[in-house]
Amino acid sequence: MRPLRSLLACLFAAGVSALSTSGNRLLVIMDDVSEKESYSQFLGDLESLSYLPCRGFQLSFESPKSESLSLFHLGERTYDHLLFFPTKTKGLGPNLTPNLLVDFVNAKGNILVTLSSGTTAPTSLISLLNELDIQLPADRTGLVVDHFNYDASSSPDTHDVLVLPAPFPVRPDVKDFFSGADVSSPSEKVLAFPRGVGATLGNGPLLAPILRAPRTAYSYNPKEQKETVDDLFAAGEQLALVATFQARNSARVTLVGSAEMLQDKWFDAEVKTKEGKATKTFNREFAKRVSGWTFNEIGVLRVNWIEHRLDEPGAPNNVSNPKIYRVKNDVKYTISLSEYSWTAWQPFTLPPDSDEIQLEFSMLSPFHRLALAPDASLSSDTATAYSVRFKVPDRHGIFNFRVSYKRPFLSNVEEKNTVSVRHIGHDEWPRSWAISGAWPWMSGIGVTVVGWLAFCVIWMFSAPVGPKVEVGKKTQ
C-alpha cells in the first residue's frame, strides 16, 4: 500500500513540479546524441517516473558546439542542473566558458562532470575545477591503475579497471549517503572504476571526496610514462576518484573520474577480484546516489521554523520571537529541520553520538555555544525540532541567535535572529528589605526619623531647667 501510495504521490508531484528540490531541467552535454545509447540506463533512471524512487528529470541534450546552447536567459538560469560527458573538443565553445559555469554555480545551479582517461578533458572544465581547487594531471589526461585491486576478468593485463569497496564516510560524524550499507544487506558493495582519471583536492572545507583510490593505486600518463613512472602526479589516498564541491550557497559540483562507470555495461556487471571471487557491481545504485546528491535529491536541509521565547514562570505563553530580552532571562530556542530524501521531506536526524547541531548566542563572538537536543513534542512526521534552554548572559547589547550547521554532503544551514538584550531595570532589583546586608542602614534611617521627631517636640515644648534668665542679657 505504502509504495503504491508514494508512487501515485510522486506521479502527481512530477506532473506539478520537480522532484529534486531545485528544479528538474537537466542539460546533458555530449558530443553526439548517439552516445547516449551507452548510458541509457543511467539517463533512464534520471528520467524515470515509473519506479521508485521516481526522479522525473527533463533531459535536454546539447553538443558543446551548438549555437543555441545558453545557460542563462535574461539573467535567469535556463537549466537547473548540468551533466557533462567526456567530449573530444579541446574547449567547450563560447557558451560554456569557465566564467559562465562559475556564474551558473553562483546562481545555485548544480554541475556533474564526468571524465575519462580516453579523452582529454576540455580546458573549460579544467579551469572550472581549478577554480574550485580540484587539480587534474598536468597534461589534461591521466589513467589510474592499481596492480593490486583490479578486475581480473576485464583487465587482467592493463589493471585499469579498479575494483573498490563502496565508500563509507571517513569520519563518524558524516552522514552515510553512498555506501549502500543497511541492516537488510550488511555485506560490502563493490564498485568498478574503469579507465578513470584521478584528481587531487585542495585543503578547503568545501571539498569532500566521495571515493578515494586505494593505497597502492597511482595515476600516470599513458602516453609518456609507458615504461616507468618517474614523475608522479599523485598516488594512494591522495587521489580522489569521485569528488564533490559544495559552494557556500549550497550549489553542488561533482567530479566523477570515470564516465565509463556510468555506462550500461558496468551497471550490474560482474567483476572478479584477485582472489577470483565474482561479484555484481554496485555501480547503478552508486551512480543514482552520486547524481541524486549532485542534483539536490538527497542531503538537502530545510529550516521550517525558528522560535525563541521567554522560558520563565509567569511568562506569557503566546509570545514567541520577542525583539528584546533582559540579561539573565531564561530563554528557550527551537529550530525545526527537515531533510529531503528522494521524494519527500523527512525529519532530519543526526548521526548518532558523533555530531550535534549547535546554537551560538553571540555579540561579535559567541557567549554561549550549546548543543541542541531533539524535542519530540514539537516534532512531526516531516520535521524534527531541536531545542535548548539557556540563560541570557549578563551583558546587555545586540545579540544573535545563530545556527550555522555546515557538514560535508549536507546543504548549509545558516540562520541568524537578532535580539536586543537590555540591562536590569531600576525597579527590577530585589528590594532593600530583602537584602540582609542593608538592615543596619535601614535601622539607621528609622532611628534618624524617630530621633528627628523627638528633637522637634523637645525643641518646641521643653521648659528650661535652672534659674530664669533675663532676655537680651548674656550671662558672663
Added chain:
Amino acid sequence: MRLTHSVASALLLLCAGAAQAATSWGFDEGVIQVVPKKAGEVIKERTPLAKPVTLGATDTLKLSLTAKDNGIGKRPHQAFLLLQESNLGVEAPFPLTVKESGKATVQITQKDLPVQLLAAEEPLKASIVLASFGSAQGYNGQVFEIKVELDPNLPPPTREAPVRYGKKPLIFHKFNPDPKSPPKVVSIFFALAVIACLPVLLISWLFLGANIKHLPKALSAAPVSHAVFFGSIVAMEGVFFMYYTSWNLFQTLPVIAAVAVVTVLSGTKALGEVQSRRLAGDRY
C-alpha cells in the same frame, strides 16, 4: 584493432591462468644507506629491519635495490617507497628511479618529507611497492622504519590542522557572581546596635533635663497651628515612606509640595508662638 586487442587479452588471460601462481615481484640486493654515516644496511623482502633507520637534518637516505620478477631482474612500472605516519595515516609516495635491469634507487632528505611526516612522533613506516602490468603478483611489504631526527637548533615544524566542517567545542558563558550579603547574624547585631542608640539618646536628653512642660501653654496659645505643624512634619516622613515602598517620583513630588505649603503656613504661626515664649523670657 579492437579484435586483435581482445584476442591478445584473451591470450594473455590464458597465459595468466597458467602463470599466475608462479610469477611474482620481489627484490634483491636491497641496501639502505644514510650518507654521512656510510653504514649500509641490507634489507630483505620478508624480514623487516629490527631497528629504525635514523635520518638526521643534513642526512640523505639512499635506498637501492634490484627489482626482480620471478628472480629475473626486470623494470616494474610501479616502484614506490611509501612512507606512512602511523598516527593520522598520512602517506607519501616516493617513486624509485628504475633502470632496464631492475636496478632502482631513491634518495630522500628531510626537505622532501611533508610536514605531517616531519612532525610525526613515532617512526615512519616505510613500505616498498613493486608491481607492473600483466599477471605477475605485485610486491607490497613494510621493510623498515625511519626515525626523523630534527635539527634541535631550528623550531620544530608545526602542522596546522586543515579547516573541516564539524561540531565545535561548546562554550558556556561565565556569569559574574551574584552580590553577597554578610551572615544575617552580623547584620542583625549591627541593626540592633544602631537601634539601641535611640534610647541612649532619649535617656541622655532626659538626664540633661529635657521635658515637655510648655506643651499645655503652647497648645492653649496656638492649638491649631501647633497640631498642624507637627502633623505636617510627621506627614512628610510618611510621604518619604510611601516613596520608598511604592510611589514613584512623580507621585511623590506634588504631595511633598502640598505638605510643604502646610508646613510653611502652620510653621510661621507655631514658631511665632515659640518666639513669643522666648521673648516672654520663658525659654532661652
